[in-house]
Each structure stands twice: as structure tokens, then as C-alpha cells.
Amino acid sequence: MSTTIVPADAPESTPAPERVRGPRRLLRPGAALLSGLLLYLSFPPRPLWWLALPAFALLGWALYGRRARAGFGLGYLAGLGFLLPLLIWTGEEVGPLPWVALAAVEALFVAAVGLGVALVSRLPAWPLFAAAVWVLGEAARARVPFGGFPWGKIAFGQADGVFLPLAAVGGTPVLGFAVALCGFGLYELVRQLRARRAATAAASTDTEADTETATATETATATAPRARGPLLAAALAVLVPVTGALAALPLVSDAAEDGTATVAAVQGNVPRLGLDFNSQRRAVLDNHANRTKELAAEVKAGREPQPDLVLWPENSSDIDPYANPDAYAVIDQAVREIGAPTVIGAVIAPETGKLRNTLIQWDPKKGPVAEYDKRHVQPFGEYIPMRSFVRLFSSDVDRVRRDFGAGTKVGVFDLAGTKVGLATCYEAAFDWAVRDTVTDGAQLITVPSNNATFGRSEMTYQQLAMSRVRAVEHSRSVVVPVTSGVSAVIQPDGKIVAKTKMFTPDVLVEKVPLRSSLTPATRMGTLPEALLVAVALGGLGWSVTRAVRARGRK
Numbered sequence: 001m002s003t004t005i006v007p008a009d010a011p012e013s014t015p016a017p018e019r020v021r022g023p024r025r026l027l028r029p030g031a032a033l034l035s036g037l038l039l040y041l042s043f044p045p046r047p048l049w050w051l052a053l054p055a056f057a058l059l060g061w062a063l064y065g066r067r068a069r070a071g072f073g074l075g076y077l078a079g080l081g082f083l084l085p086l087l088i089w090t091g092e093e094v095g096p097l098p099w100v101a102l103a104a105v106e107a108l109f110v111a112a113v114g115l116g117v118a119l120v121s122r123l124p125a126w127p128l129f130a131a132a133v134w135v136l137g138e139a140a141r142a143r144v145p146f147g148g149f150p151w152g153k154i155a156f157g158q159a160d161g162v163f164l165p166l167a168a169v170g171g172t173p174v175l176g177f178a179v180a181l182c183g184f185g186l187y188e189l190v191r192q193l194r195a196r197r198a199a200t201a202a203a204s205t206d207t208e209a210d211t212e213t214a215t216a217t218e219t220a221t222a223t224a225p226r227a228r229g230p231l232l233a234a235a236l237a238v239l240v241p242v243t244g245a246l247a248a249l250p251l252v253s254d255a256a257e258d259g260t261a262t263v264a265a266v267q268g269n270v271p272r273l274g275l276d277f278n279s280q281r282r283a284v285l286d287n288h289a290n291r292t293k294e295l296a297a298e299v300k301a302g303r304e305p306q307p308d309l310v311l312w313p314e315n316s317s318d319i320d321p322y323a324n325p326d327a328y329a330v331i332d333q334a335v336r337e338i339g340a341p342t343v344i345g346a347v348i349a350p351e352t353g354k355l356r357n358t359l360i361q362w363d364p365k366k367g368p369v370a371e372y373d374k375r376h377v378q379p380f381g382e383y384i385p386m387r388s389f390v391r392l393f394s395s396d397v398d399r400v401r402r403d404f405g406a407g408t409k410v411g412v413f414d415l416a417g418t419k420v421g422l423a424t425c426y427e428a429a430f431d432w433a434v435r436d437t438v439t440d441g442a443q444l445i446t447v448p449s450n451n452a453t454f455g456r457s458e459m460t461y462q463q464l465a466m467s468r469v470r471a472v473e474h475s476r477s478v479v480v481p482v483t484s485g486v487s488a489v490i491q492p493d494g495k496i497v498a499k500t501k502m503f504t505p506d507v508l509v510e511k512v513p514l515r516s517s518l519t520p521a522t523r524m525g526t527l528p529e530a531l532l533v534a535v536a537l538g539g540l541g542w543s544v545t546r547a548v549r550a551r552g553r554k
Contacts (some may be wrong), residue, residue, distance in 0.1 A: 007321055028062045032074040032114070035059035036081025044158045049161035052154060056183020057190075059117075060130065064187070066118040075114015079107025081269040081410070089457035094396045098380070101393070106149060113137035114537065116117070117184075119543040124230065127184035127237040129539030134180040135173050136536040142430065146379040150429045151462070154179050159468040161239060164494060165248035167473040170528030171431055171521040178241035179531055185237025188332050192231045231356060232341060251520070252472055254491040258427060258443055258512035261418045263512055264307035264340070265481040265489060266291050269317060269505040270452045281318040284483065288316040289334040295507045296337040304509050307340050309415040313481040314345040314357065316423050316449040321346055321360070321368075328367075335362045341415040343422070347449045348373075354405030357382060359422050359448060360415045371540060373407025374424040376433055381426075412440045418514060425449040427468045431526075438474045438522050443514040445470065445478045452484040456502055460486050468494040475519050477512035 022304030038055035060530035062074050083103040102367050113134055118130035134154070142150035155172035157165055158179060166175045254268050268287030271280050292312075296303040318325040321344070335342045341363055348356040348371075357377060360533050361370035379385050411422030421437025421444065428434060428447045437445060451460045464486055471478040471490045479491040485502035489510040500506040521528070 007231050008329050011316070028066075028070075028074060029077055031058050032077040033081040035062065035177050036078040036083070036110075037079075037085070039082040039154070039157070040085045041292075043458075044157070044465040045458055047160045049158050050127075052157060052161075052179050053183045053186060056180050057187040059114075060121075060127070060184045060187035061191075063114055063117045063130075064121045064126075064191070066121070068115050068118055068357065070117025072111045072115040074115070076107055076111035078114060079110025083107050083152060086163045086462075088455045089459035092455045092457050092459075093453060094394065097394055097425060098396070099417050102149075106152070109137045109141040112140075116540055119547075120539040122546065123539060123543055124137050125233045125237075126342070126539075127181055127234070127542075128186050129159065129536065130184045131177050131181035132536035132539060135529065138176060139173070139533055146385055147376060148430070152432075153429075156429075156462065156466050157467055159465040159494060163245045164198070164469070164472055165245050165252050166241075166356045167469050168251035168519040168521050169248050170476060170524065171435075171473050173529035173532055174521070178244065180239040183235050184243075185234055186473050189231075189234040189238055192234050196231065200310075204368065212216060215406070226349065242447070251475070252493045253475065253515075254493045254495070257273075257342045257517070258514040258516050260511045260513055261308045262305050263477075263479050263489065263508075263510055264310045264338075264442070265479050265508040266295070266310060267482060267485055267487040267488050267504070267506045267508075268313075268314075270484050284315070284328075285317045285319055285330060288483075289330045290504055291507050292338050292342070294332040296334075296339070296550060297508070299338070305510055305511075306327065307338065307355065307509060309418060310335075310338055310342040311446050311479055311481045312342060312344050313447060313450055313483045314359075314448040315347065315483060316448075317344055317346040318345075320349045323349060331362060332367055339364050340359075343413065343420070343446065343448065345424070345450070349402075354383075354403050356407070357404050357424060358407075359413075359424060361415065367373040370413055372409070372411030372413070372422045372424075374404070374427065375407045375411075376427050376430055377404045377406050408468040410436050410440045412437055412442050414509075419443045421445045423447050423470075425451075425463075428463060428470060434474065435522060435525060437475060438518070438524075441516075442476065444512065445474070445476045445515055447478060447480045449480060449482045450484075451482055460502065464488055464496075464499075468496070472520065473516065473521050475515055475522075477514070 035055045035058040038051045042051035058079055063071050083106050087103050088099055090102055116133035117130040120126050120133060140151050142148040147438045153172050154176035158175055163175055163178050166178050241339045264290050268284060268291050271283045295304060299306050317327055317331060321328040321331055331344055341361060343364050344360045346358050346360055353502055357374040359372040360368050377383055384397045384400050385391060387397055413420045419441045421442025423434045423437060428448050429473045464480060467478045467480050468490055471492050472494040475492045476493055485500045487508060488496050488499035489508055489512060490496055492513060492515055498508045500508060
């Protein structure tokens with residue numbers, strides 16, 4: 001009996017996927033769905049960031065060696081398993097249709113990633129290309145349609161993880177790439193070890209004849225050096241991201257470079273949960289003004305330090321203070337009593353044109369002195385694209401009676417000598433919207449938000465994790481004032497030093513370090529993402545070229 005020893009790698013001779021029948025046909029679809037569910041479970045409020053690694057390993061097993069069409073379908077299942085539970089908060093007040101529609105559309109990007117991973121899985125060192133393809137999918141999802149929806153970037157689930165320092169190296173693309181590479185590498189490492197064990201077992205059990213045994217041994221010996229290369233590549237795919245994260249630790253610091261600032265974040269709360277928030281406008285404004293006045297009394301009594309600056313949330317005044325003298329007076333009195341420049345979140349309603357979601361710099365002596373208009377307004381929330389078409393599926397679109405318009409200028413306020421970068425709520429999910437405040441000189445970042453319409457869902461925790469990643473990415477303190485919680489103060493190392501509970505009135509007063517140095521991620525901007533996209537496209541091109549040549553030889 002003759003023996004054939006098969007190398008553990010053999011990328012050139014990856015067998016065509018066999019047609020599996022019976023219950024086994026459900027194994028890979030089930031694995032793809034489970035991988036998506038594990039990705040969801042790795043996100044806040046659960047501190048289970050490490051589940052992303054077995055999630056990618058399982059996805060790698062499901063996609064390895066599959067045809068492109070199967071990869072697309074398996075990727076779509078993974079996307080649904082991930083995004084359906086992750087985005088359930090989008091249907092909190094408007095029902096399941098918008099939630100399911102959003103998850104179904106966004107899962108198409110994961111489906112395309114599945115197709116790409118299936119193609120590159122035939123290449124040497126395929127985990128490298130597969131992780132880059134994942135970044136390519138996230139880059140596309142962050143840009144289209146309607147300006148993109150980057151919610152659920154793998155990086156945003158890693159605020160408690162060992163890979164977090166990599167955010168300072170190359171931002172969310174590098175952080176997400178490292179997690180995906182390590183996960184895919186885990187599967188490939190197991191695959192290579194099992195293949196080597198099977199080859200060794202086959203060689204050792206073949207004892208039919210001395211000659212044949214000698215031949216098998218010689219073949220195995222000759223094959224072993226070739227098999228070590230793929231095994232080493234798989235081990236590196238696991239070790240390099242971890243080692244890189246440890247090497248990046250010196251980039252993470254909470255030391256004050258430009259002194260400190262005492263910051264107050266006001267959470268006034270709302271009378272009721274849900275979309276009715278907008279009908280409670282005066283109560284919400286009064287809540288924030290009253291909390292600010294109470295803080296002023298605490299400061300006067302010596303129970304709290306005098307803040308250098310005060311931050312109110314997005315929509316803390318949905319009444320236009322320029323058009324309503326009573327709202328102006330309420331805000332002005334509160335700011336005068338606290339005696340510190342205050343950022344007010346207001347809705348500005350000009351007589352004509354679109355509404356503006358505006359942050360106003362309110363001086364205790366001069367009143368309003370500067371404005372920042374939200375630059376990335378939320379589709380289907382702050383404006384309705386294709387309104388007549390969408391109305392066919394949900395009458396809730398008419399709750400948005402007048403669309404918001406987008407601002408064009410970067411938001412950096414000089415508050416008593418501290419340069420504060422502004423990213424309003426949804427903007428925290430977009431790399432550019434936070435980064436350019438830092439490159440424009442921000443020493444501190446604030447993310448004023450309004451999550452009242454999403455009730456007690458996981459949404460506020462998911463968004464808070466984004467701010468923690470941004471803190472490390474740009475080495476800045478981040479203050480998150482939210483109308484109904486969770487408000488928080490975050491150090492430049494991503495640690496939360498103070499936070500509120502949901503739907504409770506509160507004020508956080510903390511001294512935070514101010515910094516002006518730029519991390520590599522801030523300096524390089526979109527370059528790391530562009531390089532990873534180039535790697536992905538190169539891998540896809542290589543894979544297609546190999547497939548065409550293989551067909552030509554048949």
C-alpha cells in the first residue's frame with residue numbers, strides 16, 4: 001500500500017467544497033450565525049470583548065475554502081446574527097420594521113465581506129487578507145448610504161480589551177484589523193496543527209513494507225519544512241496583534257500636558273421616556289437650568305469646586321433661545337449663576353430653511369458668543385431621505401416635520417482658555433468628525449448627546465464605549481453629557497472616572513487633564529485605513545487572478 005503525505009498548507013490545491021447533505025448542511029450556516037451572535041455579545045454593556053476572537057475564528061471556519069456565492073450567504077447570516085440584536089434599540093419607539101430594515105441593509109456589507117473572505121481564504125497567509133477585507137467592509141459601511149452608518153465597528157466593542165492601545169496607533173481601522181486578524185489567525189493555527197497531526201499519524205501508521213515506510217518517512221521529512229511556513233504565519237497572526245498592543249501601551253497616558261480643567265457635565269433628565277421627549281421641551285430646559293443653579297449653590301457653599309466650564313447635553317434646549325426670550329432668560333440666568341462659560345445644546349429654528357442642531361457657547365457676561373452646527377445629521381432621525389417612499393412603510397417619518405440641515409465648520413470652542421472639541425452625539429461614531437477637532441487644536445473633547453428616545457436600551461452604553469475608544473485614539477479627556485444618561489467623564493487612557501445612572505438628574509464635577517500632543521492615529525488620519533483597504537483589494541485581485549489561471553489550465 002502506497003502512502004501520500006499532504007503538506008499542511010497546500011494553498012494551490014485547496015479542494016473544491018464538497019457537497020454536504022443532511023443535517024451537516026446546517027453546520028456552516030449555523031456557525032456563521034453564531035459568529036455574529038458572539039460579536040454582538042462582545043459589545044457593551046457586557047465586558048466580554050474577548051468573545052470577538054472566537055467569533056472571527058468561527059467565521060473563518062465557516063468561510064474557509066467556500067465559493068464566493070456561499071461566502072456571501074454565510075456572511076449575510078453572520079451580519080444578521082450580529083446586527084439584529086446590536087441595533088434593536090432603533091425600534092424602541094417606532095416598532096420592529098425600521099429596526100429589521102436597517103439591520104437587513106447593513107448586513108449586506110457583512111455579506112460582501114463574507115464573499116471576500118471566502119475568495120482570499122485560498123491565499124497563503126490568508127488571515128492577513130481576510131482581516132483587511134473586514135476593514136474594507138467597515139470602511140464602506142461608514143460612508144454609504146446617506147453618509148454611512150459605522151455603528152458596530154469592531155473597535156467599539158474593545159474599550160475594555162487588551163487591543164485598545166492600538167487605537168492610538170492607527171485609529172479604529174487598526175484596532176478592528178488587529179482583532180479580526182487574531183481571530184482568523186486562531187482558526188488557521190488550529191487548522192494547521194490538526195493537519196500536521198493528521199499527516200504525522202498517517203506516516204507513522206503505514207508499516208506495510210520497509211521500503212514503503214522509508215519512502216513515507218523521507219517524504220514526511222521533506223514536507224515538514226514546507227509545512228512550518230504556514231504554521232508560523234498562523235502563529236504570527238495571533239501573536240503580532242497582541243504584541244503590537246503591548247508595544248503601544250506607552251502611547252496611552254492620562255498625564256496632564258497643559259494643566260487641568262474642572263469640568264461640570266449636567267444631566268437634567270426628561271419627564272418621560274420615548275419620542276414624547278420633544279413635547280416636553282420646556283420641562284427639559286428647566287431641568288438643566290435647575291441642575292446648574294443647584295450646582296452654583298453647592299459651589300457657593302464650598303461643597304463643590306468652581307467649574308472652569310460647564311457642558312449641557314444635545315437638545316437640552318429644544319426651544320430656540322434666539323426666537324424665545326423666555327428660554328433665553330432661563331439659560332442666561334443659569335449661566336450667570338454658575339459663573340462659567342457653558343455649552344448649550346439647542347435646536348435653532350430659522351424662519352426659512354432647515355432646522356439646526358446647534359451647540360452654543362454661552363458666556364456668563366456676554367451671552368451667546370459662538371456656535372457649532374452638527375455636521376453629520378442622522379438620516380431617518382433628523383432628516384428623512386426619500387420621504388414619500390419611506391412613508392409607505394412607516395407613518396413615523398412624519399414625526400420629523402422639518403428636516404435638519406448639516407453644518408460645515410469644525411467645532412472647537414475656547415472656554416476660559418481651554419480648547420474644547422465638539423462632536424454631537426451620533427458624530428462620535430465617525431472617525432473624521434472627532435479627529436478634525438483634535439487637529440484643530442482641541443485639548444479636551446465633549447460629546448453632548450440625547451438618548452432619551454431610546455429608553456433604557458443598550459444604545460447609550462454602546463455610544464459611551466465609542467467615546468472611550470476616541471479618548472485613547474486621540475489621547476484626550478472626553479466628557480459626555482447626556483440628557484437622560486449615561487453621562488460620563490473619561491480620562492485620556494479610556495478609563496471612566498465618573499458616570500451617572502440612567503434617567504436620573506445629576507451633575508458630574510471632575511478635574512481632567514488637558515493634552516495637546518498628537519497620537520500617530522491623529523497624525524496619520526485616514527492613511528492606516530487606506531493601506532488596509534489596499535491590502536484587501538490586493539488580496540482580492542490576487543485571488544481572482546489565481547482562479548482565472550486555474551481555469552485556463554483545465
